[in-house]
Amino acid sequence: MREEKDFIGPVQIPRDALFGIHAWRSAQNFPEGPGFHKEWYCAVGLVKQACYQCISAFHAAATGRYPASALPAGMEDISVFELLEKTAGEIAAGDHFDHFIIPALQGGAGTSINMNINEILSNAALVKKGLDPGNYEIIDPYKHANLFQSTNDVIPTALKIATMQLLHKLEDTINALRSETERLETTHRNHLRIAYTQMQQALPSSFGMLFSAFSEALSRDWWRVSKCFERIKVVNIGGGATGSGMAIPRYFIMEVVSFLQKLTQLPVTRSENLPDTTQNLDALVEVHAILKAHAVNLEKIASDVRLLSAGLNDRPELSIPDCQPGSSIMPGKVNPVIPEYVIGVAHKVYSNDMLISSLCGQGSLDLNAYLPVIGHALLDSIKLLIAAGQSLRDHVLKDLNVHTPDAHAKLMHSPAITTALIPYIDYRNASRLAGYMKEKGCDVLAANKSLKLIAEDKLRKLLKPENLLKLGYSIKDLDG
Numbered sequence: 001m002r003e004e005k006d007f008i009g010p011v012q013i014p015r016d017a018l019f020g021i022h023a024w025r026s027a028q029n030f031p032e033g034p035g036f037h038k039e040w041y042c043a044v045g046l047v048k049q050a051c052y053q054c055i056s057a058f059h060a061a062a063t064g065r066y067p068a069s070a071l072p073a074g075m076e077d078i079s080v081f082e083l084l085e086k087t088a089g090e091i092a093a094g095d096h097f098d099h100f101i102i103p104a105l106q107g108g109a110g111t112s113i114n115m116n117i118n119e120i121l122s123n124a125a126l127v128k129k130g131l132d133p134g135n136y137e138i139i140d141p142y143k144h145a146n147l148f149q150s151t152n153d154v155i156p157t158a159l160k161i162a163t164m165q166l167l168h169k170l171e172d173t174i175n176a177l178r179s180e181t182e183r184l185e186t187t188h189r190n191h192l193r194i195a196y197t198q199m200q201q202a203l204p205s206s207f208g209m210l211f212s213a214f215s216e217a218l219s220r221d222w223w224r225v226s227k228c229f230e231r232i233k234v235v236n237i238g239g240g241a242t243g244s245g246m247a248i249p250r251y252f253i254m255e256v257v258s259f260l261q262k263l264t265q266l267p268v269t270r271s272e273n274l275p276d277t278t279q280n281l282d283a284l285v286e287v288h289a290i291l292k293a294h295a296v297n298l299e300k301i302a303s304d305v306r307l308l309s310a311g312l313n314d315r316p317e318l319s320i321p322d323c324q325p326g327s328s329i330m331p332g333k334v335n336p337v338i339p340e341y342v343i344g345v346a347h348k349v350y351s352n353d354m355l356i357s358s359l360c361g362q363g364s365l366d367l368n369a370y371l372p373v374i375g376h377a378l379l380d381s382i383k384l385l386i387a388a389g390q391s392l393r394d395h396v397l398k399d400l401n402v403h404t405p406d407a408h409a410k411l412m413h414s415p416a417i418t419t420a421l422i423p424y425i426d427y428r429n430a431s432r433l434a435g436y437m438k439e440k441g442c443d444v445l446a447a448n449k450s451l452k453l454i455a456e457d458k459l460r461k462l463l464k465p466e467n468l469l470k471l472g473y474s475i476k477d478l479d480g
Helices: 021-029 038-062 079-092 111-128 151-187 207-232 250-264 274-279 282-308 337-360 371-397 404-412 415-440 444-451 456-462 475-479
Strands: 002-006 009-013 192-197 200-206
Touching: 002 021, 009 021, 021 111, 038 079, 038 111, 038 151, 038 250, 038 371, 079 111, 111 151, 151 207, 151 250, 151 274, 151 282, 151 371, 192 207, 192 404, 200 207, 200 415, 207 282, 282 337, 282 371, 337 371, 404 415, 415 444, 415 456, 415 475, 444 456
Parallel strands: none
Antiparallel strands: 002 009, 192 200
């Protein structure tokens, strides 16, 4: 064990641990909750790396022009920041994550996140120098690892980096899902089915129309997600604790974002109003609202597929691929587990949306203390939506079985088909036809053969997919 001290008192830390006293206290104070998202951890590494690169550039620009005594405290040995930059790169790659002991749910606006990583940076750099962890007189978590930084600019900037990286994956997932719905739309463009309104049979339609509606909704989702980058590209790194830039060199404030841009290849830009970006998190509310809209569309698609494949139907129009046995007692039972999973994910996103909205509104004066919980919920939603979209595509839509002959026969036996005949035989006669079909349980051709409301050859022509699926009709159609 090694002993570390702060103004509260001493603590015994495992000798080889890369975390330090601040992380140890935080882990005791916040003992329960989900694990911290590794993507956010890695993004903090990228932000720290950019900071150290900027510090080194600042040192190089100042050397020769000013005496060493004029440099800010902490910059006496620039080689320290070369070690810290290398270690930050390791954190950006996900290394040392087992020494990050802070849970996702915490108080303190993210100070615990920042300090745990500062301690890892310092101790891992000390090990690189052949020294034992805890030798903070050589490389210190505050003096060196946190130089020109604050929790309040590092952690939200890293959150936005992690969010943008995940949003790229979400875009890809949405597009892959959309490609499947487009394939289904093309394959089944002229395959007839009954359209339902209020869960009741309504009008003739097609599977092409059904899948095209799915595809169009996903297209809107992709467009909206692509706009999220514009909402969260503005970062406050360099602003310090409240966005005032106090105790931070102007060189660092103006240049650090450029280093972050190069490292991440993301469109990050320095805020023109650093206090605003530090205290107001409405951009995260807006981004999550877009995620919620995507969750709504995923739920609708999953719910529709589940309904059309349900065992409640005598002849289901769709069959979902068998994924796993559905019962511990009922042999052969298979449940729609993927649609259920997607619907469950959607409702988790809805609950995250409420959490984010309410806690973003809890920001007080110059800072929002609830950023860790807000950020966790935001990343949670993106990762869940990626997983749900991939599962829906891979385990449902790719091998979805569309029962086109059954759906066609079902339509021909449904009174819904008579709506298409109203322009030719009027509403009352169409109602007579529908009533006869219900009473006798026959299809539309047999009903018309008995009632003789329209010539059989004309009826057969009208019942062809190309005529039923036309957008409206013309006088020429009536005359034909």
